Amino acid sequence: MEEGLRERKKRETRQRIADIAMGLFMAKGFDNVTVAEVARAADVSVNTVFNYFGTKEDLFADRQEVAVDLPARVLREREPGESVVRAFRRDFLDAIAGRDWRYGLNQGADVFAGIVAASPALVARMRELQEQRETALTRALADELDAAPEDLAPRLVAAQILAATRLLGAYAAGRMGAGEDWPGIEPDLRTQAERAFDLLESGLGDYGRRAPAEASGGDDGDGDPEGDEQQSERH
Amino acid sequence: MEEGLRERKKRETRQRIADIAMGLFMAKGFDNVTVAEVARAADVSVNTVFNYFGTKEDLFADRQEVAVDLPARVLREREPGESVVRAFRRDFLDAIAGRDWRYGLNQGADVFAGIVAASPALVARMRELQEQRETALTRALADELDAAPEDLAPRLVAAQILAATRLLGAYAAGRMGAGEDWPGIEPDLRTQAERAFDLLESGLGDYGRRAPAEASGGDDGDGDPEGDEQQSERH
DNA sequence: CCACAATTTTAGAGTGACTGCAATTTGGGT
């Protein structure tokens, strides 16, 4: 008797509430749905909703919460001889091929992003989630490389990597939201990803270096904005 | 008559409300102060408070809002021949010497940070502020280097730099909050800053590279976590 | 000094998220 009637019903109720809530959010937008409305639709009291979900935002996040530890897993499961950045680059490129939901590349992710963008509370929630991912990845990094507790490198590395994946995800979501179809987006996304991870690997170097006071020739104001040409390529 | 009685009173009222509010927040913590309380202490109605400040958090931020464009200014005012990262490195090191408030290095910044940390709403607010700084810096970067609108590099660079300064600021705040005095913190902070900006400049390279399957010698699990030895130095 | 209009402030009622408590229902074990 691993799961009595009690626990099953509890799980079912929670799921039903979350599902119905998500349906309403998708249909009317997060801010245009009250918790009372969700409760009524799910045939429970408002208090029961708050019994399962601490806040209204939790009602939306629910599934996302799981994704907090995923970057840390990518790190831990990297292949022998593989650097941290290379692991994430590989993972992201694979994710493109599979339209992975983890980076918001799955079909319909733009609708999702639209709902979030329309609600300040949800935007704030996503930021918080990102921060949780960052601390999780930081811990995993510090743990694997047994860095000194004072070492800021793990935090910085985590922040940089997550910034990259976040931006790439946003880029994809943006183009999907503009109505473009996936075949049109994918190659560009792939290019952008390569560039972003290249930049991470090779560093900012003298990115955006301002022309010295006494410039040599006529190169004035139209310099190539890319700053990583002189970096060693390693593919 | 640049400023009539009307405008002066308005400005005064706004300032009085903000000041009194900040005093209460410092004394009792953000969440333990109601807007009604602030209004009563400032001798105005609750509606007047909301007339000047859109949200309760605005009552706290007020001054901080100004700091959104500061990173962009650092970029624009960098010296000839100076790369983006070096500009920020210089600015931050100068900020250490002057205990600049922009990075939360000023005396008493830890109290401030404590108040913020104790309130989820304020933490969320700070995150939002950081994001605003990021978009501002992104725009400035894209503008200066006239990057293509599709180019993710400016966003990524902005995110990386702001992550670095954010972490360094948090590091300082953490140690200040632990009761250490500034002379004890400063040299360490300087070291950490150098390291962080070095990492930014030289890139993550093969940071955290896992030992290949068939390792040559007895190097097992205790590798040097620094991964930028093989990067080219360009000073 | 006196209206008159624009602006600011205010009171009051209402919404919605969220909390705490006490009462009630429900499921499981005896």
Added chain:
DNA sequence: ACCCAAATTGCAGTCACTCTAAAATTGTGG
């Protein structure tokens, strides 16, 4: 059938915030 614990519920209350309409205040022109 009986009892205990957990789940659910109703109810009252707090607080941030909105909306509307009624004062109070201030600048202006006669």
